[in-house]
Each structure stands twice: as C-alpha cells, then as structure tokens.
Amino acid sequence: MNTKAVRLYGKKDLRVESFELPEIKADEVLMRVISDSVCASTYKAVIQGSDHKRVPETIAEQPIVIGHELCGEIIKVGDAxxxxxxxGQRAVIQPALKLPTGYDPGYSYPYVGGNMTYAVVPQIVLERGCLLPYNAEDFYSGSLVEPIGCCLRAFKGMYHTDYTNYKRTDGAKRGGRIAILGGAGPMGLASVELAIGYAGCAQVVVTDINAERLDYAKAQSTPEAAKAKGCELIYLDTSSYEDPTEKLLEISEGGFDDVLVMVPVPALFNVAERICREDGCVNFFAGPAKHDLQGSINLYRVHYDGIHVVGTAGSIPEDTADSIELIEKGVINPGVMVSHVLGLNAVPEVIYAMERPSGVKKICYNHIDIPLVAIADIPELAKTDxxxxxxxxxxxxxxxxxxxxAEKYLLQNAPKISE
Structure with missing residues (x-):
C-alpha cells in the first residue's frame, strides 16, 4: 500500500513524500493514521537528527517517520x-516502548509514525502492550492521550503520608490544594483538567509569567467551569512579582498539598518548596536540557515538615489506558488543549517554526490538505469561507x-491530500 509521510533524513531535513509500505506480517497490523498531535519532543529530534538518543544513525539512507501522538483505525490485521x-477498530499507540535501544515510534522507525496516512504497526509495539483500543467519538483526543498520560503519571507519582501511622497514600491529595507553576502551556492545561476531574482538588492555582498564555488558558479552562465541579481555579500572573511566595501562601491559606513545577528553572523549584504545607509534595515535572541543573531545598522542612520531592517523566501503557477511560467517560475535556489544526503538508513548516513556540497543541489531520489554522482565527475565516x-x-x-x-465536519469537507 502507498502512504504519504513526513520523513526525517538528517538535522532539519524533513521531507513530505509518498512511498510503498511493505506487506504486513502475521504479527503486525496496518493502520490508517487519522490524527497526530505535534509535540516539542519531535522538534528536538528534528534539530538533533542522529545525535538524538532515539534517532538511528542510518536516517540518511533509511529515513524515519516523525510524530508519536497518533490515533487512527486498523484496516488490516495479521493472521496471528x-x-x-x-x-475498523480504533486505536492509539503509546510510544514509550521502554526498549534498551531507546527506539520509539515517531523517532526510530521507517513505517510507523504519527505524520503519515497509513502505517505498519510492528510486532514490538504489540508485544509491549503499546497498541491500545480507543472508543471515543473523535480522533484528536486520541492524539492527546500521550501528553495527558504523562501528566496523569505525574499525579499518580505524588504521595502523602499519615504520620500517626506512617501509612503512605499515592497520588495528589484528594480535596487538597495544588499549584501548577509555569502551567499555562499544553501540559499545564492537561494538568488543570486532571486536577479537577481526576484528583478532585478543591483549589487549583496556575501561575505563569506570560500574560497572553495565561489569558488563553483561562479562556480554555475557565474558573466558572471549575466552580461548577466544586473547585476554585485561579490564574496568577507572576511576572510582576520578584518572589511570588508570599502571594501564593496567601491564596492557599498557608500552603499547598501538591505542587507541579512545569518549567525547569531552579528559582521556580525553590518557590515550590517554600509554598508547600506540611507533608507537601513537589513534582519536578519539567524536563531539564542541562544534565547538571541544580536546585536547593530547605532540609529543615524535609525533616520536620515532611515535604518531599519526586520527578516523573513519560508514561506507561497503564497511564494511556487510564487516560483513554477518562476521555471516554467525559471526566476530562482534551479540547481545552487544542489551539490549531493543520494538514500533513504543513507539518515541516510547523515543526521548524517551533524554534519560536506559539499556541498550545496543534492537531495534524493526515488525510486533508489545509495550512496551519488557529482555532482563534476561525471566526475571521468564517466571513469568507x-x-x-x-x-x-x-x-x-x-x-x-x-x-x-467540528473534527467530523472538517474531515468530510476539507480538501483531501494527494497521495
């Protein structure tokens, strides 16, 4: 079968091209890839090429297909x-295979990735339990289960201790207060949805130093909607504060039970430690680029107040399955994360432009031919189209x-991509 894909040949060398897929083996499936969510991790792979730990050295001769947040439907099943x-079954791929090689779909393979019309899902993906059934009404939410799953793992990774018996309870504190520092981006918005719908937090405070991003986040996931679910949701612009600690302690009436640090900045980590209440948990969720990034912590508070630090990265198939369930049951709304839609031909330009990040999550629909379109610009486009x-x-x-x-209408009416 012929497929059209965005392939990586080297550093900053993306090409949209058609090629023939091999016949599937008995232990493989053929998938029609409907959607993929563009991720900053893909940008890192494109910039680094084979210097990236997941990208093979042979891409100049054997290019890989980019995109790892994919959702589609199975159109052919191997005999085994x-x-x-x-x-006809819908499915998503959990891209973190956890192999010794570090190889994952979207970084390492020639016939499977998110930015292609059809993909051969290899046996190793199925063997690792990383192809999962998906039954929601739309496809774009399926393309967001990977980032949502990473945030869900962050919530699962936090814990609290009853010091009367030293019994430990995993997860963010139900009915507690949580701060999401540097949280106006896509992972912050996903975390807001999870804090309200999954963790049942009574108060969620989102900080950022970018007023435009905060305003966008507030418009997407509103305090009014949170209040209807029994949660106080506050957005705080900290750009004018030399140190926002005092203000955050005031808002939280003495401190937070859980704090998510979404940006790898030591000063932000220091704030996180100071705004914890007794038994507070800090999750340093942000992924540092520097291997020697250092932060400090008040050891007195570690000993006497029981504050503690964890770090979570990525997710496992269980998190993907749980994220799918939360979406299917309507517990969370991934729509708050979507800022743009685009077609397959627009992917290289969009990836290269990630040097200057904009928007939140961009959903690529592989079988249509449209440029990058901001959801916020649709009212203006509606005047002439x-x-x-x-x-x-x-x-x-x-x-x-x-x-x-909206997705269904777009897929039915947008110009189809030429194979």
Whole structure:
C-alpha cells in the first residue's frame, strides 16, 4: 500500500513524500493514521537528527517517520492477531516502548509514525502492550492521550503520608490544594483538567509569567467551569512579582498539598518548596536540557515538615489506558488543549517554526490538505469561507473549543491530500 509521510533524513531535513509500505506480517497490523498531535519532543529530534538518543544513525539512507501522538483505525490485521484486533477498530499507540535501544515510534522507525496516512504497526509495539483500543467519538483526543498520560503519571507519582501511622497514600491529595507553576502551556492545561476531574482538588492555582498564555488558558479552562465541579481555579500572573511566595501562601491559606513545577528553572523549584504545607509534595515535572541543573531545598522542612520531592517523566501503557477511560467517560475535556489544526503538508513548516513556540497543541489531520489554522482565527475565516463558517457555528455551540462535531465536519469537507 502507498502512504504519504513526513520523513526525517538528517538535522532539519524533513521531507513530505509518498512511498510503498511493505506487506504486513502475521504479527503486525496496518493502520490508517487519522490524527497526530505535534509535540516539542519531535522538534528536538528534528534539530538533533542522529545525535538524538532515539534517532538511528542510518536516517540518511533509511529515513524515519516523525510524530508519536497518533490515533487512527486498523484496516488490516495479521493472521496471528485476528483474535485480538479487528478491521475498523480504533486505536492509539503509546510510544514509550521502554526498549534498551531507546527506539520509539515517531523517532526510530521507517513505517510507523504519527505524520503519515497509513502505517505498519510492528510486532514490538504489540508485544509491549503499546497498541491500545480507543472508543471515543473523535480522533484528536486520541492524539492527546500521550501528553495527558504523562501528566496523569505525574499525579499518580505524588504521595502523602499519615504520620500517626506512617501509612503512605499515592497520588495528589484528594480535596487538597495544588499549584501548577509555569502551567499555562499544553501540559499545564492537561494538568488543570486532571486536577479537577481526576484528583478532585478543591483549589487549583496556575501561575505563569506570560500574560497572553495565561489569558488563553483561562479562556480554555475557565474558573466558572471549575466552580461548577466544586473547585476554585485561579490564574496568577507572576511576572510582576520578584518572589511570588508570599502571594501564593496567601491564596492557599498557608500552603499547598501538591505542587507541579512545569518549567525547569531552579528559582521556580525553590518557590515550590517554600509554598508547600506540611507533608507537601513537589513534582519536578519539567524536563531539564542541562544534565547538571541544580536546585536547593530547605532540609529543615524535609525533616520536620515532611515535604518531599519526586520527578516523573513519560508514561506507561497503564497511564494511556487510564487516560483513554477518562476521555471516554467525559471526566476530562482534551479540547481545552487544542489551539490549531493543520494538514500533513504543513507539518515541516510547523515543526521548524517551533524554534519560536506559539499556541498550545496543534492537531495534524493526515488525510486533508489545509495550512496551519488557529482555532482563534476561525471566526475571521468564517466571513469568507463556507467550510470554516460551518465549523465556526459548531464551535460557538461548544464554548469555542475544538470538538468531535467540528473534527467530523472538517474531515468530510476539507480538501483531501494527494497521495
């Protein structure tokens, strides 16, 4: 079968091209890849090429397909898998295979990735339990289960201790207060949804130094919607504070039970430690680029107040499955994360532009040919384009958020990509 894909040949060398896929083996499946969420991790791989730990040295001769946040439907099943999978079944891939080589879909393989029309899902993905069934109404949410799963792992990784019996309870404190520092980006928005819908936090405080990003986050995940679910959601611009500690302690009435640090800045980590209440848990979620990044912590508080630090990175298939369940049950709304949509041909330009990040999550629909379109720009496009006018009507019924109905209309009416 012919496929069209975005392939990486070297540093900053992306090419959109068609090629023939091999026939699937008995232990493989053929997947029609509907959507992929563009990720900053892909940008790192594109910039570094084979210097990236997951990218093979042979990409100049054997290019890999980029994109690792993919969702689609199975269109052919190998003979050995016909009892487990069926044609027409929707599925997502958990890209973290945890192999000794470090190889993962979207970084390392020639025939499977998110930015392609059709993919051969190799046996190793199925063997590792990393192809998971997906039954939600839309595809874009399936392309967001990977980042949501990483945030869900962060919530699962936090813990608290009852010091009367030293019994430990895993997870963010239910009914507690949580601060999400540097949290106006995509992972912060996912964490807000999880803090309210999954962890049942009574108070969620999101800080950032970028007022524009904070305003966007507040419009996507609103305090009013949080209040309806029994949660106080506060967005705080800390750009004017030399040290926001006092203000955060005031808002939290003495400190937070849990703190997520979303940006790898030592000063922000120091704030996190200071705003913890007794038994407070800090999750240093941000991934540092520097191997020797240092922070400090008050050891007196570690000993006497029981504050503690954890770090979580990535996710496992269990987190992906749990994220799918949260989406399917409507516990969280991934639509708050979507800022743009695009077609496959626009991917290289969008990836290269990530040197100057903008927006939140960008959903690529592989089988249509549209440029990068901001959800915020659709009302203006609607004035001169009939397709966007209909989509705008749909979004107006959904508080301006991307949704299943908008996706369905776009896929049915947008120009199809030429194979």
């Amino acid at each position: 898998l016909k009892g487990e999978w069926k044609e 009939a397709m966007w006018a209909e989509i705008n009507k749909i979004l107006q019924k959904n508080n301006g958020l991307w949704c299943a109905e």
